[in-house]
Amino acid sequence: MVESVPTVKTVLDLRSQVSAWRNQGHKIALVPTMGALHEGHLSLVDVALSSADRVIVSIFINPTQFAPHEDFDNYPRNYQADAALLQQRGAHLIYTPAAGDMYAENDATRVTVDSLSDSLCGISRPHFFTGVATIVCKLLLQALPDLAVFGEKDYQQLMVIRAMVGDLFIPTQILAGEIVREKDGLAMSSRNAYLSSSQRSAAPLLVQTLQRIAEEIIQKEDIPAVLAAAKGRLAKQGFEVDYIEVRRASTLQPVIDKVNAGEVLRIFGAVLLGTTRLIDNLEVIYPNS
Ligand code: PAF
Numbered sequence: 001m002v003e004s005v006p007t008v009k010t011v012l013d014l015r016s017q018v019s020a021w022r023n024q025g026h027k028i029a030l031v032p033t034m035g036a037l038h039e040g041h042l043s044l045v046d047v048a049l050s051s052a053d054r055v056i057v058s059i060f061i062n063p064t065q066f067a068p069h070e071d072f073d074n075y076p077r078n079y080q081a082d083a084a085l086l087q088q089r090g091a092h093l094i095y096t097p098a099a100g101d102m103y104a105e106n107d108a109t110r111v112t113v114d115s116l117s118d119s120l121c122g123i124s125r126p127h128f129f130t131g132v133a134t135i136v137c138k139l140l141l142q143a144l145p146d147l148a149v150f151g152e153k154d155y156q157q158l159m160v161i162r163a164m165v166g167d168l169f170i171p172t173q174i175l176a177g178e179i180v181r182e183k184d185g186l187a188m189s190s191r192n193a194y195l196s197s198s199q200r201s202a203a204p205l206l207v208q209t210l211q212r213i214a215e216e217i218i219q220k221e222d223i224p225a226v227l228a229a230a231k232g233r234l235a236k237q238g239f240e241v242d243y244i245e246v247r248r249a250s251t252l253q254p255v256i257d258k259v260n261a262g263e264v265l266r267i268f269g270a271v272l273l274g275t276t277r278l279i280d281n282l283e284v285i286y287p288n289s
Helices: 011-023 039-051 079-089 128-143 152-167 190-194 197-202 205-218 223-236
Strands: 028-033 054-059 093-095 147-151 173-177 240-248 264-273 276-285
Touching: 011 028, 011 054, 011 093, 011 128, 028 039, 028 128, 039 054, 039 079, 039 147, 039 173, 054 079, 054 128, 079 093, 128 147, 128 152, 147 152, 152 173, 152 264, 152 276, 190 276, 205 223, 205 240, 205 264, 205 276, 223 240
Parallel strands: 028 054, 028 147, 054 093, 147 173
Antiparallel strands: 240 264, 264 276
16 A cells, blocks of 8 residues: 655644654755645646655645635635645645644734735735735745745746745745646646636637747737737637736846847736636747847
8 A cells, every 4th residue: 555645734743844854864845835736736846856855745725815805715625636646746745734823813924025026916916925925934934944846837926935035034945847738738727627618728828828929029029019919819709818918037027128139038917717817927038139
């Protein structure tokens, strides 16, 4: 019989396992998740396993990153399936803290990363990045891993976390995992499960739109015009566009002035298909000539 992955629920048990591993000289990685695991998450476990000896996966649906009207109550929960996937993938420990422990009754501290949190997803989800930075800060301080892995699908979240870790001198290296896509290009997301079959068939238009924008930028077409046309095409197909934007990849600054040859840009998209919010992004390198 294959051993299942041990699970701890308290910070005391987490720290006692971490310190045992430290005494054995192991390098430790943390992969924070909200469960409902798919290949995208599992690829982050792979990144963690390739850089550390012991990999902890936390599963915690963090209430502070959901607004009251969002999908906290309906967010998919399937611990058994998650644990089986993590066991197959070779994770060493699952951490499933209780909400009451992560946010005690008198909990009063929030971590806000200014500026980076204010644009893109931060506009329609103003609570989101403070919720994420707060919970990731707590998880990192609880586990004190050598490294932690986050997906580039949530590129803005990755930038916010890198900034938070730097600003607060948290001694954890942040690694990024590439976006994992379905065969038709749709970026994997736990929220894809909400899509009806017709929405699911339409959904790859988001990445196709980002790809077309990338091609048009490489042709040096006028970026504002390219973005306006892309939004129009999505709206025509029934997508409610939250944003379609091009930003400088290293700062998330908008591209309003001259772009230099070789500059790395990132195209970001967020849309609603029915009530399901989908986000995606794509790198594009500004051409030489
Ligand atoms: O990307 C996620 O799943 C979540 O935002 C994270 C980083 C686990 C924090 O709750």
